[in-house]
Amino acid sequence: MQFTKMHGLGNNYIFFNLLETSMGEQDFAKLSKKVSNVNFGIGSDGIILIGSSDVADFQMRIFNADGSEGRNCGNGLRCVAKYLFDHMYAATRDFTIETLGGVVRVEVEVDKRQIVRYVTVDMGTPKLLKGMIPMAGNPSSTAINEPISIGAKLFHMTCVSMGNPHAIQFVDDIEDYPLSTNGPIIEHSNLFPERVNVGIVTVRNRNELNYRVWERGSGITMACGTGACAAVVAATLNDMIDKYIPITVHLPGGDLTVSWDEHDHVWMRGQAEYICHGELVMEEIN
Ligand SMILES: N[C@H](CCC[C@H](N)C(=O)O)C(=O)O
Secondary structure (H helix, E strand, O other): OEEEEEEEOOEEEEEEEOOOOOOOOOOHHHHHHHHHOOOOOOOOOEEEEEEOOOOOOEEEEEEEOOOOEEOOOHHHHHHHHHHHHHOOOOOOOEEEEEEOOEEEEEEEEEOOOOOEEEEEEEOOOOEOEOOOOOOOOOOOOEOOOEEEEEOOEEEEEEEEEOOOEEEEEEOOOHHHOOHHHHHHHHHOOOOOOOOOEEEEEEEEEOOEEEEEEEEOOOEEOOOOHHHHHHHHHHHHHOOOOOOOOOEEEEEOOEEEEEEEOOOOOEEEEEEOEEEEEEEOOHHHOO
């Protein structure tokens, strides 16, 4: 089985192109757990399937390193967009991709050799109601800087869905925050019936954020596109950054430009890179 390994700011996935070869009734959860493991597999934050769609130009599915299926993936979307344009599946520079979290529109920017360098994604509208995150509590209320106790710890969280769930906390210095301790506690709290991506943000100024993530199903990664979008929405809701302008989000793997526009759409612009192509020995997987 052919694969391509790509990353968006170090958030790396193994991509399978189902437009070329079907993988049949594959147990994608099992495949992702095996392939994502750096010792017994290839090593990645998960797998991404590129396929056809009845409601958009293409479809993207993402499975985390633990085998759970994600509902959206910002860094993955930029990689998929680059792959589809570079391999001439996409006839135009802008096209749509179906995810479990909804259909998004992407636009690729090419250099003079027609190679994709940057991708802009219209990530759609953020969902703020607890019933849409989803999280416990009154489903038609929101969690904006809400004090939330989990175990013996008190957190102040702003919760946003970008198609996938994010719990955002604002701290003085993201490097000091015990993310590998608190991340799994929050991810697996019964407050979040579908678990949650845990984002930590330091506001540098009115148009720059620092952001780190403990990802649902993958743990600490170098970057999270949907998380960066959720961070900008959360910082805006808490009046920590200026509205409607492009915000630079600094992640461990690099920078993204995110804006939440006056039409309630969140836009993310960033790079996507190839790492390698390869052949997966399938009998080792089953
Ligand atoms: N790294 C991805 C997010 C993966 C989300 C996944 N961890 C989940 O929601 O289960 C991104 O760039 O948006």
